[in-house]
Amino acid sequence: MGETRQFFAHRGVSGEYPENTMAAFRAAAKVKAHGVELDVQLTKDGEVVVIHDETIDRTTNGIGYVKDFVWNQLKRFDAGSWFHPKFSRESIPLLEEVLQWVTTLNYPLLVNVELKNDIIDYPELEEKVLHLIDMFHLQSQCILSSFNKASLKKINELNDSIETAYLIEGIPVDILKVVENIPVKAIHCEASFAQSIIGKKVQERGYPIRVFTINTMSEYNKLIKSNVSAIITDYPEIFLENKIIE
Incomplete structure (x- = not known):
């Protein structure tokens, strides 16, 4: 019997x-996406905020680095008008x-928290994120990802029960050598990796693969034979509406 492949909403819908x-x-919750992917960084006063870029220039009406603002300043910026x-x-x-908010939902929405610490070093970002996950008892619903190998290794040392x-x-x-040395439990990659011989070897070793960022059915159809465990997409409803079963 086939199971539904998971679809994560990339930075929400x-x-x-x-x-x-x-x-x-x-x-994302309205269309019953299996999960959401989001990005976190630290403010000047140590608050964990959800934003992709190291600066606020692209997605708010402000200018400057996230790390240079305290939370009371950052929360006042308009983060929506750039879109509409x-x-x-x-x-x-x-x-x-x-x-x-996740704790108020009527189903167990997964949360992929990407730690954006591969360009700027945010001291104690890992500890702060883990503390918040513990505070809301969401250990089984959270996945922590990063391009930063040292950060993932630190998370594993702090709490090896959290999926990385x-x-x-x-x-x-x-x-394979890299992920075994960190170690991590999954790999998030582009479609080219999932379709490669190395990608298949990684899956054979038991590492789930989640592919970003797939936004059309034609892109998705190329991945059907790749046996990836999840798709990360800007448009989850496209796939959920089609009730794709593997």
Whole structure:
């Protein structure tokens, strides 16, 4: 009997809502996405905020680095109008706000938290994220991912029960050695990796593969034989509406 492949909403339903906002996450839950993917960084005063870029320039009406603002400043910026004026009241959320909301849902939405610490070093980001997950008892619903191998290793040392995923681009030939040394429990990758011989070897070793960012049925159809465990997409409804069964 086939099981439904999981579909994660990339930064929420970011194809139709401003990314990494509560509006985008609520839209994901409305269409019953299996999970949401989001990005976290730290403010100047140590709050874990949900935003992709190291600066606020692209997705808010402000300018500057996330790390240079305290939370009381950051929360006042408009994080929705860049996408459409009707979202002008959207702001940068705290991870705490998102996780608290997840606990109110009537189904176990998975949360893929990407730690954006591969460019800027955020001291204690790992500890703070784990603390929030513990606070809301969401250990079984959270996946922590990063391009930063040292960060993933630190998470594993702090709490090896939390699922970790190594983010990669391209097709690194030494991937099996890398993931075994960190260690991690899954790999998040591009379609090219999932379709490669190395990708198949990784799956044979028992590492689930989640592929980003697949936004059309034609892209998805190329992956059908790749046996990936999840798709990360800006448009989860496209796939959920089709009731895809593997």
